[in-house]
Amino acid sequence: MDSSCExxxxxxxxxxxxxxxxxxxxxxxxxxxxxxxxxxxASCSGDKSVRIWQETPSxxxxxxxxxxxxxxxxxxxxxxSPSGKMLATASFDATTAIWExxxxxxDCVATLEGHENEVKSVAWSTSGMLLATCGRDKAVWIWxxxxxxxxxxxxxxxxxxxxxxxxxxxxxADVLVSVSYDNSIKVWAEDGDSDxxxxxxxxxxxxxxxxxxxxxxxxxxxxxxxxxxxxDLTLKIWDTSDNPSQTSSGxxxxxxxxxxxxxxxxxxxxxxxxxxxxxxxxxxxDDAIRLFIENKDSSIDGLSYKLLLKKEKAHDxxxxxxxxxxxxxxxLASASDDGTIKIWRxxxxxx
Amino acid sequence: xxxxxxxxNPVVYERKERRARSAPxxxxxxxxxxxxxxxxxxxxxxxxxxxxEHPYSLEELKVITEDAIEVDDKQSYVRVTxxxxxxHCSMATVIGLCLRVKLIRSLPSRFKVDIRVAPGTHxxxxxxNKQLNDKERVAAALENPNLVEMVDECLAPSFx
Numbered sequence: 001m002d003s004s005c006e007x008x009x010x011x012x013x014x015x016x017x018x019x020x021x022x023x024x025x026x027x028x029x030x031x032x033x034x035x036x037x038x039x040x041x042a043s044c045s046g047d048k049s050v051r052i053w054q055e056t057p058s059x060x061x062x063x064x065x066x067x068x069x070x071x072x073x074x075x076x077x078x079x080x081s082p083s084g085k086m087l088a089t090a091s092f093d094a095t096t097a098i099w100e101x102x103x104x105x106x107d108c109v110a111t112l113e114g115h116e117n118e119v120k121s122v123a124w125s126t127s128g129m130l131l132a133t134c135g136r137d138k139a140v141w142i143w144x145x146x147x148x149x150x151x152x153x154x155x156x157x158x159x160x161x162x163x164x165x166x167x168x169x170x171x172x173a174d175v176l177v178s179v180s181y182d183n184s185i186k187v188w189a190e191d192g193d194s195d196x197x198x199x200x201x202x203x204x205x206x207x208x209x210x211x212x213x214x215x216x217x218x219x220x221x222x223x224x225x226x227x228x229x230x231x232d233l234t235l236k237i238w239d240t241s242d243n244p245s246q247t248s249s250g251x252x253x254x255x256x257x258x259x260x261x262x263x264x265x266x267x268x269x270x271x272x273x274x275x276x277x278x279x280x281x282x283x284x285x286d287d288a289i290r291l292f293i294e295n296k297d298s299s300i301d302g303l304s305y306k307l308l309l310k311k312e313k314a315h316d317x318x319x320x321x322x323x324x325x326x327x328x329x330x331x332l333a334s335a336s337d338d339g340t341i342k343i344w345r346x347x348x349x350x351x
Numbered sequence: 352x353x354x355x356x357x358x359x360n361p362v363v364y365e366r367k368e369r370r371a372r373s374a375p376x377x378x379x380x381x382x383x384x385x386x387x388x389x390x391x392x393x394x395x396x397x398x399x400x401x402x403x404e405h406p407y408s409l410e411e412l413k414v415i416t417e418d419a420i421e422v423d424d425k426q427s428y429v430r431v432t433x434x435x436x437x438x439h440c441s442m443a444t445v446i447g448l449c450l451r452v453k454l455i456r457s458l459p460s461r462f463k464v465d466i467r468v469a470p471g472t473h474x475x476x477x478x479x480n481k482q483l484n485d486k487e488r489v490a491a492a493l494e495n496p497n498l499v500e501m502v503d504e505c506l507a508p509s510f511x
Binding site: 024046073074076092118120136163165181212213231267285316317318337338 | 460463481488491
């Protein structure tokens with residue numbers, strides 16, 4: 001039973017439960033829609049494998065491929081290239097594997113080595129020309145995609161003082177954001193003159209930042225806001241009215257704290273994702289999924305966000321990942337320590 | 352001679368007499384059998400989880416006591432507060448990891464487990480607590496063969 005805060009019939013209905021992984025599922029990625037190809041979802045797990053799920057014509061999701069025997073430890077993160085033809089997977093085995101969709105098979109075409117130990121996140125830039133990885137070695141690596149499935153490391157970014165949990169690219173600019181166990185959020189951009197990458201902003205506690213590990217971040221579709229989630233049980237919304245790549249002079253520059261959503265989750269918030277229609281989903285160690293929307297009625301203190309729906313017991317254990325589908329924005333996928341993935345449909349939202 | 356041990360002469364306490372479990376008066380098989388403090392304590396000491404550097408059990412060293420266990424079965428929640436033998440004990444994270452692994456292996460998966468060092472008993476209390484409760488770090492540690500061997504050794508049944 002959903003507890004909706006809207007008084008309307010907003011419902012998050014479970015469509016299907018995908019079983020197959022034999023350990024916790026850490027992360028999910030919807031494939032960008034490919035012309036003439038059914039929708040696909042990738043998942044990665046503590047069982048060292050990646051699974052590719054595909055929707056059949058009858059609307060049922062089936063496991064189409066299991067990518068194993070490549071990573072030797074937990075696969076922590078997966079990301080599709082914008083073209084939908086490549087999949088990158090980051091593993092605790094210190095490598096990032098690049099898979100190419102050839103016909104209906106996935107071939108491992110490259111293995112990126114360089115991190116000292118666990119790689120925790122991988123992300124493609126919107127242009128598909130750059131790849132970022134981060135890990136326990138406190139570093140963020142930027143790779144350039146070159147012809148012939150070559151990946152050249154163009155920068156190793158040091159700045160975080162503890163392991164880096166996640167990296168995400170801005171939806172339109174070549175700006176990268178990283179979040180860390182050191183409680184901070186860092187914004188990185190290329191210096192126009194020297195081709196070198198620099199940290200242009202750090203959002204720490206002095207800038208209304210998080211007071212514990214920041215686990216994830218997500219941009220809204222236009223890229224003028226981002227949301228972060230943390231072990232401090234809050235979500236924070238950040239806003240930039242300026243160009244996100246603009247170097248800030250002060251310590252709290254271009255990105256500014258807009259609001260903090262607290263008092264909702266009871267345990268660590270591991271995942272947050274902003275839908276193309278503006279709904280924020282969060283998944284946490286309290287086994288629940290929550291949805292938030294901008295509160296447009298609020299006239300008191302400007303912009304704020306409110307709880308739209310709370311799905312208690314969305315999974316039997318921690319929810320590690322929530323991802324909205326970009327093409328069908330009412331479709332949500334979630335992954336859990338219980339080893340399952342769930343596909344949900346949100347209904348009752350008046351747009 | 353330097354022994355190389357972090358705590359050369361730990362205080363060893365006598366094992367406490369077990370609180371007798373009161374026999375159920377009625378045998379209502381539909382009654383809920385809730386997991387309580389004593390049961391968690393039993394899980395943690397029944398095989399005498401050993402100190403990583405001494406032959407003594409965590410109970411004998413008073414690293415864990417029954418009182419330091421909070422459990423709420425209905426909320427599926429357990430918190431264990433342990434007391435390292437010395438303030439600078441570098442073994443604190445290993446002990447904490449052993450406690451977590453033991454509980455993961457023993458309790459139903461619905462349980463949420465928090466492990467922490469007792470307030471004021473460790474020099475880097477915040478850092479130790481943060482590490483012990485970061486499940487990604489715990490997962491990575493449990494894929495490290497050397498650490499797993501150390502944990503398994505601590506958890507090995509001794510029946511002493």
